[in-house]
């Protein structure tokens with residue numbers, strides 16, 4: 269069996285290293301893709317720095333990465349949607365509890381994908397554009413369409429207007445750019461927040477109105493916009509967003525449900541090595557206190573809330589709904605944008621650690637991509 273190059277996380281909290289990985293033949297319902305572009309997500313950093321806390325089930329060595337675009341090089345039994353040579357994007361599922369398999373991590377030259385989590389991409393779409401979509405898209409879809417979350421009607425190319433409004437807090441994030449487009453495709457008007465320099469972007473993606481989340485009057489301004497309208501709930505992305513969304517929904521007509529994307533504490537500053545405990549302990553305490561305080565707020569305001577896990581759609585009807593039924597046509601007909609825009613930070617797997625660090629420092633409406 270031949271080999272390819274992968275970027276390995278040899279053990280918990282280790283540095284990433286490039287070395288050979290065996291080519292793995294795709295099993296039933298799987299395809300293997302020669303990766304041409306991958307994107308980085310906060311989740312990759314978290315697994316590297318605190319995987320022993322948040323993904324303690326992982327078997328090492330691990331290959332990180334969820335976002336990939338490339339060419340199909342092999343097709344498993346029972347797969348009829350793809351042929352060798354097809355250009356695709358996919359949500360690589362290797363870090364999911366039910367997969368837990370290095371061959372399915374995105375940061376390698378040959379990636380095994382679940383066929384129902386992959387979508388053909390149009391000829392004119394560069395791989396680096398396609399790679400921005402998977403985890404942001406999946407996470408937004410989990411919150412909007414899963415039965416135990418907002419349970420919206422499926423997205424369509426010809427949406428039927430519901431007359432209701434969806435609040436997407438954090439519209440310029442990767443998750444937010446997808447949430448705006450998906451909620452519009454499901455027939456909802458969208459009200460969102462971001463910095464003013466991203467107002468044009470979120471409006472282009474379909475938001476009716478955008479508000480600056482730094483403004484001291486942001487909640488009041490959104491409430492004024494929602495006056496007399498029925499709200500279908502909220503997707504909360506970004507620090508402080510869940511509490512703000514709860515306050516707004518409690519004062520509106522409609523569904524009082526906040527699908528939480530961002531947890532109440534950040535692990536961004538926790539290093540994998542030296543100084544880890546000094547940063548980790550307060551972050552865990554903040555997480556526990558934040559969760560408790562959100563729970564009490566929700567109860568006081570009569571709002572329901574739940575935290576999203578962006579990979580859960582792999583095991584339910586939402587994965588195929590998005591990657592098989594909606595996205596292929598939406599991309600082919602130019603009805604869905606690959607957003608936020610890619611910022612290519614390097615070529616080759618050796619550029620991934622730098623991209624992860626740039627991601628930690630912060631981006632504004634950009635997805636950091638590495639071409640392979």
Ligand SMILES: NC(=O)c1ccc[n+]([C@@H]2O[C@H](COP(=O)([O-])OP(=O)(O)OC[C@H]3O[C@@H](n4cnc5c(N)ncnc54)[C@H](OP(=O)(O)O)[C@@H]3O)[C@@H](O)[C@H]2O)c1
Pocket residue numbers: 309310311403404407437438439440441442443444461462463464466481505506507508509528529530531575576577578579631632633634
């Ligand atoms: N639960 C899950 O399964 C899951 C999955 C994926 C991501 N996430 C979480 O979702 C969040 C977004 O991830 P991402 O990859 O989409 O991020 P990203 O694109 O890297 O986020 C960058 C954006 O965050 C925005 N932002 C920063 N602070 C904000 C705030 N307080 N309110 C609203 N927007 C804010 C900035 O917008 P401006 O430049 O306009 O200020 C910037 O465009 C992160 O917290 C991430 O950990 C969770």
